[in-house]
Amino acid sequence: MLDRLLGRSRAAPIDPRLWQRVADALPFLAHLDGAGLQLLKQRCERFLAEKQFSGAAGFEVDDEARVGIAIQACLPVLHLGLSAYRDFVEIVVYPDRFVAPRRTIDDAGVVHEYDDELAGEAMEGGPVVLSWPDADPSAQCPGYNVVIHEFAHKLDMADGAADGAPPLPAALRPRWSATMTGAYEDFCARLDAVEAAIPRHVDPESPQADAWFERLPLDPYAATDPGEFFAVAAEAFFTDPRRLKGHYPRLYALFADYFGQDPVRQAPAGKDPAGQNPATRSRPAAG
Numbered sequence: 001m002l003d004r005l006l007g008r009s010r011a012a013p014i015d016p017r018l019w020q021r022v023a024d025a026l027p028f029l030a031h032l033d034g035a036g037l038q039l040l041k042q043r044c045e046r047f048l049a050e051k052q053f054s055g056a057a058g059f060e061v062d063d064e065a066r067v068g069i070a071i072q073a074c075l076p077v078l079h080l081g082l083s084a085y086r087d088f089v090e091i092v093v094y095p096d097r098f099v100a101p102r103r104t105i106d107d108a109g110v111v112h113e114y115d116d117e118l119a120g121e122a123m124e125g126g127p128v129v130l131s132w133p134d135a136d137p138s139a140q141c142p143g144y145n146v147v148i149h150e151f152a153h154k155l156d157m158a159d160g161a162a163d164g165a166p167p168l169p170a171a172l173r174p175r176w177s178a179t180m181t182g183a184y185e186d187f188c189a190r191l192d193a194v195e196a197a198i199p200r201h202v203d204p205e206s207p208q209a210d211a212w213f214e215r216l217p218l219d220p221y222a223a224t225d226p227g228e229f230f231a232v233a234a235e236a237f238f239t240d241p242r243r244l245k246g247h248y249p250r251l252y253a254l255f256a257d258y259f260g261q262d263p264v265r266q267a268p269a270g271k272d273p274a275g276q277n278p279a280t281r282s283r284p285a286a287g
């Protein structure tokens with residue numbers, strides 16, 4: 001009754017077998033205890049009641065896909081609450097990576113038009129768009145997660161453009177700014193050093209160059225701007241936490257306070273400690 005008065009749709013329970021199957025496929029829920037998993041399930045049920053899924057290009061969004069996306073989208077807001085996602089309703093899912101036309105004007109005033117192949121995109125005030133093969137829980141590897149990436153942008157956009165600073169409690173603001181700026185500048189300097197170390201005969205865009213970029217603590221895409229740094233670092237925080245904590249302990253501690261979670265604490269031991277190379281995967285441009 002209250003739901004109807006408030007215009008909310010009622011949250012339906014997720015089938016326990018479906019929930020278990022999807023949760024078991026995700027390797028990065030190990031830090032959650034029984035109460036944490038129960039809260040995550042409640043968040044997902046509310047999320048599924050509030051959001052609308054649309055399939056694009058003939059994709060049919062079934063319950064498996066809805067729950068698979070919901071669980072990854074709700075993990076970052078487990079303790080922040082779903083109100084962080086209140087500025088949009090729609091989630092569009094493609095059967096594969098999709099193409100977005102781009103138009104930029106350079107410093108000389110020349111207009112450049114080109115197509116980007118995307119695994120995901122979060123539009124300011126609009127939908128989150130995802131490629132299902134990239135969002136599929138069974139296809140995840142440490143350090144990369146397009147759902148967490150795009151929903152981190154949504155957190156960031158809750159107070160305007162994605163600038164790497166989501167709405168924060170006053171007590172976290174000075175520490176956020178100093179820690180994020182320090183880590184971002186350090187990462188950009190590391191990327192510059194790696195690019196300078198690649199021999200001239202190796203094309204930096206080719207797979208041959210991967211051996212150099214794998215020395216970096218995060219995907220090079222993090223150097224794009226502070227908004228992308230936050231989204232890529234959030235992916236790492238949840239899916240490759242030991243590595244992030246090893247390289248950027250202050251950033252890790254800041255995220256642990258912000259997200260109210262400590263993914264290293266019960267993550268399986270011996271997996272991707274800092275300093276080892278992450279699984280290599282090419283990252284398509286993401287919004």
Ligand SMILES: [Zn+2]
Nearest residue numbers: 228231286287
């Ligand atoms: Zn992005």
